[in-house]
Amino acid sequence: MDCRTAEGMVSRYLNHTLNTEELEAFLDHVNGCSSCYxxxxxxxxxxxxxxxxxxxxxxxxxxxxxxxxxxxxRSRRHVQRRKLFRFLAAVLICLVAGALLILLIYVVMEIKEFL
Ligand SMILES: [Zn+2]
Incomplete structure (x- = not known):
């Protein structure tokens, strides 16, 4: 992120209207840029x-x-929580998808046995 973009986000940061990606990028920039800070x-x-x-x-x-x-x-913790939540949601989706796949394979094998 460049300084111009970061400066444009300052008021939205203060109004809490940045989305998680914007907030994370903004926090990263402000953390390393004293003029924007x-x-x-x-x-x-x-x-x-x-x-x-x-x-x-x-x-x-x-x-x-x-x-x-x-x-x-607080904002950093919010970003961390959102990232953790997304990670857990992704893991959960993978587990459910994996379970469904195993179930599907099992069902197909059972059906084949009947044929
Ligand atoms: Zn800057």
């Missing part, structure tokens, strides 16, 4: 500050950099 940090701080003003939660956690790290960590 700073871009994200700026938008994140602005958004958090606005929300804090809205909810009048002035005693809340104002350590925005830490909040961003927590948010990124």
């Amino acid at each position: 700073e871009e994200l940090e700026t938008y994140f701080i602005v958004q958090e500050a606005m929300q804090k003003l809205d909810t009048a939660d002035r005693e809340g956690n104002l350590d925005f950099k830490n909040l961003l790290e927590e948010d990124l960590e």
